[in-house]
Amino acid sequence: MTEVHDPQSTETLDVIQGMVTGRLSREEFVKRAAVLGFSMTAIGSMLAAAGKAGAGGFGAAMPYAGQTVSILVAAEGDEKGVKDKIGTIKKRFGIDLKMTALAVGPLIEKANQNLKAPTSSFDAMMVLGFTVSQMVGGGYFQPLNNYVKKAPKGYDFPKDFPAGELKYVGYFDVKKQQFGGRTLYLIPGLHGGSVVFFYRKDLLRAAGVKVPTTWGQYLQAAKKLHSGDVAGNSMIAKSGDVSMFLVDWYTRFVNGGGRLMTGSPQKKNFTPRLTSPQAVAALQHMVDCVEVASDGVLQYDFTASVDSFSAGKTAMMLMWSTIAGPVYNPGSSKVSKNVGVAVPPAGGKAVRGGWGMGIPKNAKNKDAAWTVIAYLTSKEWEQYQTLKYQTDPTRKSTFFSPALNKKLPYLKVAGKVFEKAQILEIAAVPETFEMIGAAAEEFSAALSGSTSAKEACKKANDRWITILKRGKHLK
Amino acid sequence: MAATAPDAKLERSSRTLFPAGPTQRRGEVLLLLGPCVLYLVAFSVYPLAVSLIRSFQEYDSRADSWTWIWFGNYQELFTSPEFWQTVEHTAVFTFGGVAIQVVLGTALALFFNQRLRGSAIVRAILILPMLLTPIVVGLMWRMLLNPEWGMLNWLAGQVGFHNVGWLSDPGTALRMLIVVDCWQWTPFVFIIVYARLQTLPQDVFEAAEVDGATWRQRTRYITLPLLAPAIVFAAVFRGIDAFRTFDLVYGLTNGGPVQATSTLSFEAFQNGFQYFRYGYASAIAYVMVLTAAIGITLLFKVVRVRREEFA
Numbered sequence: 012m013t014e015v016h017d018p019q020s021t022e023t024l025d026v027i028q029g030m031v032t033g034r035l036s037r038e039e040f041v042k043r044a045a046v047l048g049f050s051m052t053a054i055g056s057m058l059a060a061a062g063k064a065g066a067g068g069f070g071a072a073m074p075y076a077g078q079t080v081s082i083l084v085a086a087e088g089d090e091k092g093v094k095d096k097i098g099t100i101k102k103r104f105g106i107d108l109k110m111t112a113l114a115v116g117p118l119i120e121k122a123n124q125n126l127k128a129p130t131s132s133f134d135a136m137m138v139l140g141f142t143v144s145q146m147v148g149g150g151y152f153q154p155l156n157n158y159v160k161k162a163p164k165g166y167d168f169p170k171d172f173p174a175g176e177l178k179y180v181g182y183f184d185v186k187k188q189q190f191g192g193r194t195l196y197l198i199p200g201l202h203g204g205s206v207v208f209f210y211r212k213d214l215l216r217a218a219g220v221k222v223p224t225t226w227g228q229y230l231q232a233a234k235k236l237h238s239g240d241v242a243g244n245s246m247i248a249k250s251g252d253v254s255m256f257l258v259d260w261y262t263r264f265v266n267g268g269g270r271l272m273t274g275s276p277q278k279k280n281f282t283p284r285l286t287s288p289q290a291v292a293a294l295q296h297m298v299d300c301v302e303v304a305s306d307g308v309l310q311y312d313f314t315a316s317v318d319s320f321s322a323g324k325t326a327m328m329l330m331w332s333t334i335a336g337p338v339y340n341p342g343s344s345k346v347s348k349n350v351g352v353a354v355p356p357a358g359g360k361a362v363r364g365g366w367g368m369g370i371p372k373n374a375k376n377k378d379a380a381w382t383v384i385a386y387l388t389s390k391e392w393e394q395y396q397t398l399k400y401q402t403d404p405t406r407k408s409t410f411f412s413p414a415l416n417k418k419l420p421y422l423k424v425a426g427k428v429f430e431k432a433q434i435l436e437i438a439a440v441p442e443t444f445e446m447i448g449a450a451a452e453e454f455s456a457a458l459s460g461s462t463s464a465k466e467a468c469k470k471a472n473d474r475w476i477t478i479l480k481r482g483k484h485l486k
Numbered sequence: 487m488a489a490t491a492p493d494a495k496l497e498r499s500s501r502t503l504f505p506a507g508p509t510q511r512r513g514e515v516l517l518l519l520g521p522c523v524l525y526l527v528a529f530s531v532y533p534l535a536v537s538l539i540r541s542f543q544e545y546d547s548r549a550d551s552w553t554w555i556w557f558g559n560y561q562e563l564f565t566s567p568e569f570w571q572t573v574e575h576t577a578v579f580t581f582g583g584v585a586i587q588v589v590l591g592t593a594l595a596l597f598f599n600q601r602l603r604g605s606a607i608v609r610a611i612l613i614l615p616m617l618l619t620p621i622v623v624g625l626m627w628r629m630l631l632n633p634e635w636g637m638l639n640w641l642a643g644q645v646g647f648h649n650v651g652w653l654s655d656p657g658t659a660l661r662m663l664i665v666v667d668c669w670q671w672t673p674f675v676f677i678i679v680y681a682r683l684q685t686l687p688q689d690v691f692e693a694a695e696v697d698g699a700t701w702r703q704r705t706r707y708i709t710l711p712l713l714a715p716a717i718v719f720a721a722v723f724r725g726i727d728a729f730r731t732f733d734l735v736y737g738l739t740n741g742g743p744v745q746a747t748s749t750l751s752f753e754a755f756q757n758g759f760q761y762f763r764y765g766y767a768s769a770i771a772y773v774m775v776l777t778a779a780i781g782i783t784l785l786f787k788v789v790r791v792r793r794e795e796f797a
Contacts, residue, residue, distance in 0.1 A: 116759070116760065120759055123547065123762070127550045144548070145547055145548055145762075148548050149547070149548040149549060149550065249740075249742070250654075250740070250741075250742025250743035250744055251740060251741065251742050251743075251745075305634060306633045306634055306649040307632055307633035307634040307654075309633075309651060309654030309743065310628075310632070310633065310653060310654050441547055441548050441762075442761070444760060444761060445760070445761040445763075448756075448760070448761075452742065452744055452745055453744070455742060455743050455744050456656070456743070456744040459651070459654055459655060459656060459743055459744070461656050461657075461744065481562075
């Protein structure tokens with residue numbers, strides 16, 4: 012076949028330039044080149060030369076080249092990995108990525124403002140699981156079902172994500188105001204996580220103590236390990252800290268067979284069970300553990316608890332797995348070689364944590380935003396992020412990667428807990444944070460010895476009833 | 487006196503530029519006051535009016551909608567035990583803190599007024615805390631009061647008090663908040679009173695000295711009455727500031743433990759920006775505005791009565 016095109020003509024140059032700069036997609040280039048009379052061999056060679064010969068993967072086309080995508084991410088370590096890859100995103104997709112990283116509180120505030128504005132300043136944003144009902148439930152996010160069909164090769168959706176996490180920070184039924192359903196609004200990421208049990212292998216071995224598998228054993232071990240230099244255990248006990256409720260109290264409660272709520276918000280009979288024997292027992296266990304914790308434990312947030320463990324001053328702790336990764340890092344931990352990890356005692360259950368990433372309905376560059384989301388929730392980025400910054404992944408392939416587990420042995424344990432972690436029952440109502448904060452305030456009274464565990468649970472229960480009635484979830 | 491030629495020329499030209507007729511005068515007034523009024527309306531009147539309206543409404547964060555509930559927020563506020571606890575904390579913090587600061591600040595001013603050697607350097611060091619932002623002060627003191635490695639616990643340990651939970655014990659946390667506030671703001675009272683001390687007429691003191699008045703008598707009957715306006719100004723200023731304190735609470739205790747240090751401002755912040763209860767938070771803010779307005783009016787009435795008594 013004779014080539015009929017003139018390589019110097021404006022149309023020819025325009026087509027070639029369009030493909031190289033990413034202005035034209037692979038398909039568009041093929042169509043236009045064929046019209047101009049290019050042979051299939053020439054088209055194939057040019058695609059190969061431009062690195063766009065493959066049908067899938069992230070090396071496909073650059074249809075959004077030159078566009079700017081603004082994203083809002085949590086400043087919980089995710090921002091570091093995103094920042095590292097801004098250049099890669101530009102190189103592969105031609106997209107200029109602008110990132111805003113905020114702590115949880117300001118992020119929620121900023122996200123809410125943007126979702127309700129005529130146009131969002133962010134094309135994609137991270138949504139915390141506990142705020143899904145408020146943000147996604149308000150109908151502010153773009154369904155992603157059609158986007159995910161176009162995901163790059165090897166994206167492995169939904170197979171590579173735990174079903175529980177997809178139900179929590181993926182699918183949502185806006186009509187019924189329930190987690191799950193068929194409409195996908197978020198992709199789990201940029202980090203997930205649950206609660207795991209960390210201990211000092213060397214200390215347990217020296218004291219002849221086995222890794223506790225019941226709460227009774229945990230307390231006994233803490234008592235035995237407690238000394239002038241090392242606290243028997245540690246916890247998040249700072250007044251009003253939501254992680255005190257979620258990590259320390261809820262893990263004890265749920266593994267003790269507790270059930271947080273009865274009824275449902277839809278039926279307006281959503282009733283708290285904070286006065287149940289399991290609720291009081293969980294708090295009493297924490298009160299007992301404070302006796303064999305460090306002197307400053309009542310001011311510990313999760314950072315202080317992890318720092319104390321890393322400094323070698325704590326023998327055992329329950330912790331968000333995504334926060335505690337640095338205890339394995341020799342650069343930040345004195346005990347990196349002696350850290351043991353196990354599922355929480357008495358059942359290995361814990362609360363489901365994690366974030367999802369979605370596109371606001373009022374975003375300007377939705378398609379380009381999807382390209383960025385698909386990359387930042389890919390196996391490639393997640394493995395890079397987990398290895399470099401030790402935040403928890405959301406994908407099974409990362410949690411159970413043999414190569415990663417060699418360097419970060421807690422990963423597969425965290426993965427096991429993550430798979431069966433459960434959605435906090437009150438996450439379905441918008442008042443979640445207020446309720447957790449109220450309970451954590453009352454519980455801290457028991458931890459400081461100002462009141463009994465039973466009384467603190469009763470007060471927390473009463474406050475929950477007031478909040479639930481106000482929110483019309485309980486008559 | 488007849489106007490000179492240049493004066494007459496100036497008068498003529500100014501008459502042309504600024505005509506004095508009633509309509510023109512109104513125009514001038516509007517022109518001069520306009521920007522100021524606009525500024526006040528945009529940045530004071532409008533936000534106040536909107537927040538007043540919001541205090542009668544309830545916000546649904548999921549639907550992003552407002553519903554009129556009229557006095558619902560106020561009713562909830564006044565029947566909530568947490569609110570009254572918060573009022574109590576705010577009152578203790580404001581009155582307790584300001585009283586200590588006024589006494590200490592005045593005492594320091596009287597002390598430094600003796601012009602001792604090296605007092606200029608000490609005076610300069612004394613006012614340093616005032617230059618720090620309260621959030622930094624909060625974080626700094628949180629470290630100093632850390633039960634494990636804080637300097638204060640180490641010092642307490644030296645005199646036999648071990649493991650004091652300065653900020654984790656509900657009984658001591660509010661007191662510590664007052665102590666830290668006093669550390670930062672006593673210098674403010676000191677500066678105001680000290681400045682006033684420098685302007686007091688010396689002849690009165692000389693006459694008293696000639697009449698054989700002791701230092702104590704001079705202080706009681708001359709210095710303090712003459713300092714009263716400055717002390718009242720400092721107290722009112724500090725009172726308003728302490729009443730709306732937020733950043734120190736946020737940095738030092740975050741309202742805890744068990745809401746033991748939650749003040750009205752902190753309660754408004756928590757409800758508004760953490761729980762998205764904007765209506766309820768506006769109601770708290772309005773209670774604060776009204777309380778402050780009533781408090782200041784009463785205070786100035788008392789001060790005026792006292793001034794008349796002195797006169």
